[in-house]
Structures are given as structure tokens and as C-alpha cells.
Amino acid sequence: MHKNFKNIGKVVFGRGSFSMLESILEERRNENNRFFLYVVDDFFNGKDLATRLPVKNGDVVRFIDVDPHEPTTEQIDELRDTVLKEHGLPAGVIGIGGGSIMDIAKAVSLMFTNEGSSTLYQGLNLVKKPGIYHLGIPTISGTGAEVSMTAVLTGPEKKLGLKCDWTVFDQVILDAELTVTVPVDKWLYTGMDTYIHCIESEQGTLNNAYSHAYAEQALKLCREIYLGENAGQNPENDDKLMVASMMGGLSLTYSEVGVCHALSYGLSKILGEKHCYANCLAFQHLEDYYGEGVRELKQMLTRHNVTLPTGLAKTWTDEQITAMAHVAYNLPHMWNHAIGPDWKEKVTIKTIEDLYRRM
Known part of the structure; x- marks a missing residue:
């Protein structure tokens, strides 16, 4: 590639x-x-x-x-x-x-x-x-x-x-x-978009030395910003996050995003959820795909007293879940990267519906 x-x-x-x-x-x-x-x-x-x-x-x-x-x-x-x-x-x-x-x-x-x-x-x-x-x-x-x-x-x-x-x-x-005017919850949700970009870029079939170099440094910065000794919103970390954001974008440009972003698109298209928040909603339930990354994201949420809702799927209709699954399924480049060229043999509409029902 x-x-x-x-x-x-x-x-x-x-x-x-x-x-x-x-x-x-x-x-x-x-x-x-x-x-x-x-x-x-x-x-x-x-x-x-x-x-x-x-x-x-x-x-x-x-x-x-x-x-x-x-x-x-x-x-x-x-x-x-x-x-x-x-x-x-x-x-x-x-x-x-x-x-x-x-x-x-x-x-x-x-x-x-x-x-x-x-x-x-x-x-x-x-x-x-x-x-x-x-x-x-x-x-x-x-x-x-x-x-x-x-x-x-x-x-x-x-x-x-x-x-x-x-x-x-x-x-x-x-x-x-x-x-400086960004509230702590949005600061974390948008920062997690960078974090998730890099986790998905790294853990997929299209990962390579070029994308890895950007992802590795961006993840290092995210861990300092959200889990380090000086974690939190401050001038030094604001500078770091601005750089990490750019590096995360470059990493996925030469690689790709995966399961979380596919699910996020469905949440945004059908339910109107904002992209970064939708990523966090989905990512917290994807431990079988991105185990260490999910566990680390939960540590970051706890460290900054931000709580993501669960049990949302109980309020969604079957029609909404199916519609979201079709949106997510029709992003083959993301599934190809996350699962492999044979992804259609492993991922069906029902597979994706079950992922949404976790939420």
C-alpha cells in the first residue's frame, strides 16, 4: 500500500x-x-x-x-x-x-x-x-x-x-x-479522538513505519497530558495536545481508522451524536478489539472525573440499531483495516447490531 x-x-x-x-x-x-x-x-x-x-x-x-x-x-x-x-x-x-x-x-x-x-x-x-x-x-x-x-x-x-x-x-x-475556553469534558472527548485515531491506526492491517512513527509520539503525548504527573489542562499540555492532534491526523492519513470510527459514523448519522463524543461512547465497549487502549481510556476518564453513559441501547429502537449498523457496514475501508481483506466473512449487519447493543 x-x-x-x-x-x-x-x-x-x-x-x-x-x-x-x-x-x-x-x-x-x-x-x-x-x-x-x-x-x-x-x-x-x-x-x-x-x-x-x-x-x-x-x-x-x-x-x-x-x-x-x-x-x-x-x-x-x-x-x-x-x-x-x-x-x-x-x-x-x-x-x-x-x-x-x-x-x-x-x-x-x-x-x-x-x-x-x-x-x-x-x-x-x-x-x-x-x-x-x-x-x-x-x-x-x-x-x-x-x-x-x-x-x-x-x-x-x-x-x-x-x-x-x-x-x-x-x-x-x-x-x-x-x-483555554474548552470545558474539561470536551477537552477530554476531543483529545480521545486523537488517542483513538492512533490506537486504530496502529492496530490494523495498514499500519506501517510511517503511520507508526506519528502514532507512537502522539500516544506518548496523550499519556503525559491525561495520565502524567502534570496531567490536566495547562499551557504545557495544551501545546502538547495541539501537536498530538496533528500527528494523530497524519498517522491515520497513511494508515486508517477502524471499528470505533465506523460505529461512530452510525451514531452521528442516525442519532445526531457529535463525532468525538460518539467515538468515546463506542470505544469503551470495544475491549475485545482494542483491549489495552480501552482500559487506558477508562483510566483517563476516571483521572479527570468524566463519566460516559452506558445502557443507551435500551432506549434505541430495533429500526435505529439496524439503520446505524448499515451506516457502519458501508465503510469498507475501515473494516478492511481493522479486520482484514476478508472482513465480510467475519462481519455482518448482525455483528454490528450486536456491537451497538453493547452500548
Whole structure:
């Protein structure tokens, strides 16, 4: 297996590096219709970060509430169509927020130059043309969306990413000072996304020296952050988690995720659960697949007084469980990595339904 993937064009890392945004954007401001589209988590509307945006005349700022639902194809199409109609083609898109905002920024940058609905491009290398310039600034660490070549969207038929080389950000700014407002439970859930990325990347058929190198270091950082002597939210650990998030994303890019992420997609598509939280809900019940990792995750939860609910499946209908199982089953790349090329001989819809019933 060989992957010829594109990495981020440029990276700025360090506390206070958000201040470089204006000078970075100036190099691009004369492109297309000479304005930037800022896509910002609504959490920051009216807060200090919003006042620090280097907005100039003609720039468009959209604050987007990502708490109720993850990004949808309909949302991306509407954002693109409205901006094009009212303002024209931006010089670039700047995404500021968590993983959902990163995915929105990546997806809409592609859809500005590709016709039709984003539902047409859910899958691998279906995008026809490069998107416009896009820059990501994560304000929470763990999803790896700042480095991945996928913009995950939920459509009317499936939850699946726009995945190609052009999805990858041209530039990212990694400033851990922007993560100080993250509450402890979300800090842990998103951090566990990095942790689970690496566990699944390591324990599968596509693991290799390249993916292992990133996963090994990211897991080391996660253990220091969540279980070490200085465990907890503090400036040193915030810096470490921002780096671990990027490394976890690079590890899975050259390997793959597995059983937990497949189940998580079903939880998100059918029940609307947020991705990182859904990963944690599923992972705690997968000891027969990822034994040591599951035991360690439970230690991290205990250390930080975070409790995940159990017994949820008792409230789900058989129809919901079957629907989730079909979503998960239709992610063959994940099952191939986790189980092997003969995974269809070992995993059925009923197998997956039983995994959901554990929850």
C-alpha cells in the first residue's frame, strides 16, 4: 500500500501565533473578488477572539452554531450559494473553531469551484477541480481535521467525507492560547479522538513505519497530558495536545481508522451524536478489539472525573440499531483495516447490531 498524499502547505505553531493571520492573508487578498470568508464557531460571537479578526472592508464573517449537529451537505451548499450570489468568489476561506468548523471551511472552499450539490462529491477523489485558498485555525485540539484530507459531511443518504488532495488546508495556525475556553469534558472527548485515531491506526492491517512513527509520539503525548504527573489542562499540555492532534491526523492519513470510527459514523448519522463524543461512547465497549487502549481510556476518564453513559441501547429502537449498523457496514475501508481483506466473512449487519447493543 502506497499513498501519495498532500500535506498542509504551511504551518505556524506557537502561543500568540494567531496575530500572524493578517500578514498571512495579505499575500492572497487580491485574488478572485478580493474578500475573505471567515467561518467562525458561534461560541466566539461577541467574545474577544471575534474582535481580533483582521476583517477588512468587503470581508464576510459567518458565525456558525455547530453544537446541535455536525456539518451537512445542505449547509455547505447554502453557504456557497449565498456567498456567491451576494458577494462573488472569495479570495479564500478562513475556518476558526473545532473539527466541524474545519470541515465546513475545507468543504466550502472546494464547492466554490465545483458545480452542483456537495452530495455529488462524498467519497474518495470525486472532486473535479481545486478549491480556493483555505486556512484553518483550530480552537480545540484532537480531531485532526486541521491536517486531514477529508471534510466529513452528513448528507441525506450517508455520512461521508469529501476526500482528496485539494481538501487539505493551504495553511494552518496552531495557537494553543485559543483552546483555554474548552470545558474539561470536551477537552477530554476531543483529545480521545486523537488517542483513538492512533490506537486504530496502529492496530490494523495498514499500519506501517510511517503511520507508526506519528502514532507512537502522539500516544506518548496523550499519556503525559491525561495520565502524567502534570496531567490536566495547562499551557504545557495544551501545546502538547495541539501537536498530538496533528500527528494523530497524519498517522491515520497513511494508515486508517477502524471499528470505533465506523460505529461512530452510525451514531452521528442516525442519532445526531457529535463525532468525538460518539467515538468515546463506542470505544469503551470495544475491549475485545482494542483491549489495552480501552482500559487506558477508562483510566483517563476516571483521572479527570468524566463519566460516559452506558445502557443507551435500551432506549434505541430495533429500526435505529439496524439503520446505524448499515451506516457502519458501508465503510469498507475501515473494516478492511481493522479486520482484514476478508472482513465480510467475519462481519455482518448482525455483528454490528450486536456491537451497538453493547452500548
